[in-house]
Amino acid sequence: MIDPLRAAASIAGSGLTAQSTRVRVVSENLANAQSTGRTPGSDPYRRKTVIFSSEFDRQLGAATVSVKSVGQDESPFAVTHDPSNPAADADGNVKMPNVNMLIEMADLREASRSYEADLRMVKQARAMATMMLDLLRNG
Amino acid sequence: MLTLAAEHARWATVRQAVITGNIANANTPGYVALDVEPFSAVLAETSGAKMARTSPAHLTVNGTAADDDQRIWQVKETGAPVELDQQLMAADDVNRGFALDNAIVRAFHRMLMASTRTGP
DSSP, X not given: OOOHHHHHHHHHHXXXXXXXXXXXXXXXHHHTTTOOOSSTTOOOOOOEEEEEEEEEETTTTEEXXXXXXXXXXXXXXXXXXXXTSTTOOTTSEEEEOOOOHHHHHHHHHHHHHHHHHHHXXXXXXXXXXXXXXXXXXXX | OHHHHHHHHHHHHHHHHHHHHHHHTTTSTTOOOEEEOOHHHHHHHHSSSOXXXXXXXXXXXXXXXXXOOOOOOOEEEOSSXXXXXXXXXXXXXXHHHHHHHHHHHHHHXXXXXXXXXXXX
16 A cells, blocks of 8 residues: 555546546537437437446555446437428427536536545645655754 | 654544545445544554554564554445535544644654754
């Protein structure tokens, strides 16, 4: 097991990576909130979700976090009536992506909070290491 | 006193690592928050009239110096999911304890230096 303070920095680093992946996926969802299919009756963009998993790192002797996979939200699409859309079927109905702005914004906010917390742990570990080094400097 | 401060500082760093692990896994489904055994439990165990090997240079009973015995702190599951604010507060606590350890070491070191310093 390596120095716990360095381990803390690495673990928080894994958290930062995982949360930034989450932010990336949320922005993909938001950007594609209006992306319909190309051919009549085809499926539109399907909302993506992030799945986290905890991994035990033997070298660190602690559990880091990683993005296991980016899954897909299988919930049904919203259907709107828009005959002028190229993706409209024979009845003029268009399937819209199952992206809900509110859910995405909440997800984004949660990711940002977790990111902040991780960042704070990095700062704190660094402050502790600096404190210890200061003992050597002018103890 | 210095040993105790050092021990507490080591405990604080381990706890810091554990809390960081909790925060990193705050959004992992099924993850249970971990915590290090409290320092007082260790204190009760090591203080008192018991003889302890406090340095790897000390000889053990059968005359051979064992390899290093850095204490391995026990990490236990708390059985609850991670509460972000609680963890941050615990981290602040650890940080304050660590700062206190450092201040103690510094103060004692100054005292030692003052007493060993020769004449004006």
